Amino acid sequence: MTTHLHESSDSSPRYAVLFPGQGVQRPGMGEPWRATESWELVESVSRASGFDVAELLLTADQETLSRTDHAQISVFTASLLAWSELRRRESDARVVAVAGHSLGEYTALVAAGVLSVADGAWLVGERGRAMAEVARRRPGAMAAVMGGDVDEVAALVDTFRQEGADLWVANHNSPQQTVIAGSRTAIDAAASRAADAGLRYSVLPVSAACHSPYMEPASAALRRALELTHFAAGVLPVVANVDARAHYGGSQWQELSTRQLVSRVRWVESLNTLHEELDCTAFLDIGPGGTLAGLARRALPGVPAHKFTAPAPLAVAA
Structure with a gap:
């Protein structure tokens, strides 16, 4: 099914565009964009990042793409291609x-x-290189906990922390899905207690404890890069992961991006900010997968959520 993005000037939705993170990568995800005018961006990204992005998007296998640094630059580029074509x-x-x-x-x-x-x-x-190095030096783990709200999961995590375990809430993705991060021992131990509480539990295929204090060394390394980067004023508000507030451009993003690596992703709160404070009347998930459209539907069932995952003239997949 497809839905036109704009029916008329009077009833045009106010879109919040959502961009996915690591985990949505898959082999060949660049193929749909290869024949588009936007493909020229791939060379620019490759030159700036030091990766052969065309190879990652077109021929890399799942094992290659599962590497943190490869996954991140690949998803970034695929999403950027989708955004360029959408515009x-x-x-x-x-x-x-x-x-x-x-x-x-x-x-x-x-x-x-x-x-x-x-x-x-x-x-x-x-960012990808720094996170990969931290994961190599201090491996961690993550798990998705489903069937309970974030307060219930946070209480479970607090119980472990009181016992001295390394465990934290990492992402609040939907009203009934919270991701936790920490040591492999703590993640494995939390499975049985989650089951006892009637919660569903799925260990994620990662070797890093993202969005937790385990990422402090990566955060410090990234900070040095951020301090060398120019952040322009921008033309749209960006709702930040760390505080779920709308920010425009400027050097504030050095601090926000540094904190992001070690802080909870407040995704449900971010969706609420987009809808309630910025008056967005529809969500549009840009790039591989369509996962964020699904999370948006669960968080705000009354707000339309669409996805744009491949070139399609004047329409998006609903």
Whole structure:
């Protein structure tokens, strides 16, 4: 099914565009965009980041893409290609705000005009390398906990922390899905207690405890790169992961992006900010997967959520 982005000038939705993070990567995800005018962005991203992005998007296998640094630059570029094509094909669409989940926040900053493509690509490359190095030196783990609200999961986490375990709430993705991060021992131990509480539990296929204090060394390394980067005023508000508040451009993003690596992703709160404070009347998930459209529907069932995952003239998949 497809839905036109704008029916008329009087009834045009006010879109919040959402950009995905690491985890949505898949082999061949660049193929739909290869014949588009936007494909020229791939060379720019490759040059700025130091990765062969065309190879990652077209020929890399799942094992190659599962590496943190490869996954991040690949998802960033695929989402950027989708955004570029959306603006070409849907120039009348009323995009009034953007947000990105974790890594996706960098794509959102480029879309908002806060970062240039080159600076965004360089930062994503530095971020991915720093996180991969931390995961190598101090492996961690993550798990999705479903069936309970964030307060229930936070209480479970607090119980472990009182016992001295390394465990934290990492992402609040939907009203009934919270991701936790910490040591492998703590993540494995939490499974049985989650089951006892009637919660569903799924260990994620990652080797890092993202959005937790385990990422402090990566945060420090990224901070040095952020301090060398120009953050422009931008043309759209970006709702930040760390505080779920709308921010325009400027050097404040050095601090926000530094904190993001070690802080909870407040995704449900961010969706509420987009809808209630910025008056967005529809969500549009840009890039691979369509996961964020699903999360938006669960968080705000009355707000339409669409996805744009491949070139399609004047329409998006509903």
